[in-house]
Amino acid sequence: MFIYCQSCDWEQDDYWSKTYNPLRSLLDWENVLLTRELDKPFHEGMEDTVRQVLCHELKRAITRIENMQYRTPEEKRTKNPEDICPSCGNKTLEID
Ligand SMILES: [Zn+2]
Numbered sequence: 001m002f003i004y005c006q007s008c009d010w011e012q013d014d015y016w017s018k019t020y021n022p023l024r025s026l027l028d029w030e031n032v033l034l035t036r037e038l039d040k041p042f043h044e045g046m047e048d049t050v051r052q053v054l055c056h057e058l059k060r061a062i063t064r065i066e067n068m069q070y071r072t073p074e075e076k077r078t079k080n081p082e083d084i085c086p087s088c089g090n091k092t093l094e095i096d
Helices: 022-027 030-035 050-067 073-079
Strands: 003-005 093-095
Touching: 022 050, 030 050
Parallel strands: none
Antiparallel strands: 003 093
């Protein structure tokens, strides 16, 4: 489930669980990390190298953790039962 604000551009990652979270997502890249040439293009005809793609994915995981406010629906209900946006302060949080 995805939570976002209808009044501004605030949003966060889907709720986390044992099977979906930034660390779990990074594990999908382990095989690439251990088998591919780091400085070769990630795909034929692609400018970005394997190294650049892996670093991008790590940075993306960091951003997901930095921006996360409510890891689970329970945490959201407990910390913010009135649906107040952590960015603009309006009561316009919505779940998709
Ligand atoms: Zn907002």
